[in-house]
Amino acid sequence: MSRILQVAPERRGAYPTIRDALVAATAGATVVVDPGVYSETVNISGGGITIAAADEGVVLDGTEFHEPVVMCRGGELTLRGITVKTAQTAVRLDNAKATLEKCTISGGYGPAVLIADRTEFTISDCTISDAQQGMVIEDCSGAITDTTISDISDDGVIIRLGAETTFRDCRISGCGHRGLYVYQFGKPTLEACEITGTGQEGVAVAHQSMPILHRCHIHDTQGVGVSFAAGTSGELNGCKLENTAEPSLFIAEGARVEVVEGAAAAGVGAARESRGDAEKVAELLAELDAMVGLESVKSEVRAIIDEIQVNEWRRNAGLNVGSMSNHLIFAGAPGTGKTTVGRIYGQLLAALGVLPGGPLKEVSRRDMVGQYIGHTAEKTAAVFDEARGGVVFLDEAYTLSRQSGGGGNDFGQEAIDTIVKLMEDLRNEIAVIAAGYTNEMNDFLDANPGLASRFVKTVEFENYSPDELTLIVTRMVDAGDYTLQPEAEPLLLRHFATVERDQNFGNARDARKLFESLRKIQSQRLRLLGRTPTLDELRTLTVEDVATFVSTNA
Secondary structure, eight states: OOOEEEEOTTSTTSBSSHHHHHHHOOTTOEEEEOSEEEOOOEEEOSSOEEEEESSSOEEEEOTTOSSOSEEEESSEEEEESOEEEOSSOOEEEESOEEEEESOEEEOOSSEEEEEESSOEEEEESOEEEEESEEEEEESOEEEEESOEEEEESSOSEEEETTOEEEEESOEEEEESSOSEEEOSSOOOEEESOEEEEESSOSEEEOTTOOOEEESOEEESOSSEEEEEOTTOEEEEESOEEESOEEEEEEEOTTOEEEEEOOOSOOSTTTTOOOOOOHHHHHHHHHHHHHSSSOHHHHHHHHHHHHHHHHHHHHHHTTOOOOOOOOEEEEEEOTTSSHHHHHHHHHHHHHHTTSSOOOOEEEEOHHHHOOSSTTHHHHHHHHHHHHTTTSEEEETTGGGGGSOSTTOSOOOHHHHHHHHHHHHHHTTTTOEEEEEEOHHHHHHHHTTSTTHHHHEEEEEEEOOOOHHHHHHHHHHHHHHTTOEEOTTHHHHHHHHHHHSOOSTTOOTHHHHHHHHHHHHHHHHHHHHTTSSOOOHHHHHEEOHHHHHHHHHHTO
């Protein structure tokens, strides 16, 4: 497991500065920083370092220094939830592998973010502002999503030296010169982006560059909307150019530009085209339908999937779509298929393009609750990191809202508060399913004012009927390469009809225990034959085997 180093100036045992933690960090380490203002710079040249805010309010202040606040040269860096501010370049990435998530970056003289020299990068959900240039990207490749670049005195973004960068759902606004300037063989792709409020062109293309703009909205610019100089090429597909200088689109003689009209909508969010895999969706729904019982659960899941699909169609048609949470409460007794349904649900979200696709991470209280202040937030954040793209399945979630052992230092509430924040911060990357008994789950939802609103609905899992439990056992028998004598099924049905269904009743878990007991009873019977059993005898579970189980478990 990767090492976690805590930075908290006022806490004993923690590192007082980020720089101190980085000195002790090894490849793959995560530095978790408590809220506060840190007047220091960060220089990364090694592999696999993550610097993450433990909560809002972590500020790296480099205004006293004459160098980038965050520098990564030849290393690997993830920066998450950090505010970086300075009077010059705030972040510089050279020949690096870097990820910036949910960061707020402000600069001064020069670019706020400079990315160069074959860097591979991903930037998501960031805000970049108050600099001479917002970003300068050269000789590298990467992707920028859900990011805002604003209040820039010169050009908002400069792409040059063959850089290949994809912008998706980004907004560039309030630039003194151009919103986007592409030159020296730059090859950016902009999907569903908005460029507005520029002192010159919205997009200016020069020096044999080749941009692609898909469903972008460029408006309210003092210069032309998009300008292609001679020798350039590119594509505008379904873009809207409004309230710009004339002409809104200027293509110089010698430029080769393909223009495709007719998008239903343009701008941020407009091009989230369905990336769904219809065949995979059908396969997963068939798997859900094949589960024993759970008719109301199947109906609820199908209703959610139907709404997601229709919302995607509406979005692509340019219609308004309300926000929708993917988080669910699974309430009911144990052994009713909650984990299996949770896995299918997560895979359905991935097949529909709602989630990137990832594992189902099944966790309980012990996986998240730590031993000291701050430890719980670290453990909980690590769980969510491991499940990115998939599902966090909180089994017996209500135990987080209960005091353990009667002591005063219980950190379950800290875990709940962290979960609430991560559910919102990672709403497009993860689904959370909280599972447990119905009444106890109501107490869990009351543990934080924002918790109940994070979940889209509660799905109730009823106990299996005697017929369904009998069917579950027969399926286990078939899957185990056994056969059950037909006369034995009525005995199973009567057993499940009379068994006490208190809080300890395990539904399918009890069915599994019954099957395992039948195997043991058969083994004991066959050992007494005094000879090697036949193939038929090895496979058959008899009515006597079932009767023996029933009599000993009456």
